[in-house]
Amino acid sequence: MPPIIETLTFNADGLIPAIAQQHDTGDVLMMAWMNAEAVAETLATGQVCYYSRSRQKLWRKGETSGQVQKLVELRIDCDADTLLLLVDQTGAACHTGRRNCFYTAVRGGELTEIATPLISPETLYGHKHG
Amino acid sequence: MPPIIETLTFNADGLIPAIAQQHDTGDVLMMAWMNAEAVAETLATGQVCYYSRSRQKLWRKGETSGQVQKLVELRIDCDADTLLLLVDQTGAACHTGRRNCFYTAVRGGELTEIATPLISPETLYGHKHG
Numbered sequence: 001m002p003p004i005i006e007t008l009t010f011n012a013d014g015l016i017p018a019i020a021q022q023h024d025t026g027d028v029l030m031m032a033w034m035n036a037e038a039v040a041e042t043l044a045t046g047q048v049c050y051y052s053r054s055r056q057k058l059w060r061k062g063e064t065s066g067q068v069q070k071l072v073e074l075r076i077d078c079d080a081d082t083l084l085l086l087v088d089q090t091g092a093a094c095h096t097g098r099r100n101c102f103y104t105a106v107r108g109g110e111l112t113e114i115a116t117p118l119i120s121p122e123t124l125y126g127h128k129h130g
Numbered sequence: 131m132p133p134i135i136e137t138l139t140f141n142a143d144g145l146i147p148a149i150a151q152q153h154d155t156g157d158v159l160m161m162a163w164m165n166a167e168a169v170a171e172t173l174a175t176g177q178v179c180y181y182s183r184s185r186q187k188l189w190r191k192g193e194t195s196g197q198v199q200k201l202v203e204l205r206i207d208c209d210a211d212t213l214l215l216l217v218d219q220t221g222a223a224c225h226t227g228r229r230n231c232f233y234t235a236v237r238g239g240e241l242t243e244i245a246t247p248l249i250s251p252e253t254l255y256g257h258k259h260g
Binding site: 002004007017019021025026027028030031043074075076077078079080082084094095096098101102103104105106107109110111114 | 137147155156160209212226237241
């Protein structure tokens with residue numbers, strides 16, 4: 001493990017939240033979780049790897065969909081318990097095929113969809129589920 | 131409670147992570163947690179209110195320091211388990227007096243400080259601790 005990982009504060013499950021932001025536009029793409037191994041792999045390879053809480057294993061972003069995230073810079077917050085990943089996102093960060101996951105806004109007290117898919121989930125994942 | 135809150139997925143502790151982003155520059159300022167009451171108050175008042183896990187009570191951002199966050203728009207991610215708050219931040223979001231909390235970057239394999247305080251923590255909090 002790189003010594004940098006020893007400076008991080010992981011939660012009781014051994015995880016730390018990681019916010020992915022498109023490095024040039026500032027678009028906040030998604031938030032997911034990493035364990036120490038995912039942080040180490042991300043730093044070593046330059047390709048973002050999370051930890052999937054539902055599948056309980058490393059989640060190499062884009063390994064199924066092709067929508068990979070290249071790491072531009074990893075930043076750590078003042079409490080060392082949250083990561084900000086500046087990334088270069090290929091295509092859609094969201095499993096719905098949208099560029100980012102935050103496509104629902106509260107406007108006028110109502111949930112409002114503010115972005116449409118760039119690509120269909122069937123195209124992203126169809127060959128795995130077909 | 132507004133019905134919107136019933137659509138959110140809170141964790142086992144009744145909390146949901148909230149990312150604060152400066153609405154016009156795209157600067158990711160901080161990540162903190164909200165409970166249902168904090169979300170409701172934020173929507174009702176337009177001033178961001180978190181839940182402090184250390185103090186175990188509502189944390190009206192800026193109530194001590196004056197560094198308030200005005201809510202511009204609340205967004206919800208695809209799984210409804212993370213919030214993105216577009217805000218207008220007065221001064222420094224970080225308790226260290228820096229504009230944002232993510233002032234430590236990994237560069238050349240080393241932790242590197244990439245931002246300096248706008249204001250000293252003593253000026254922000256001194257009158258409470260003096």
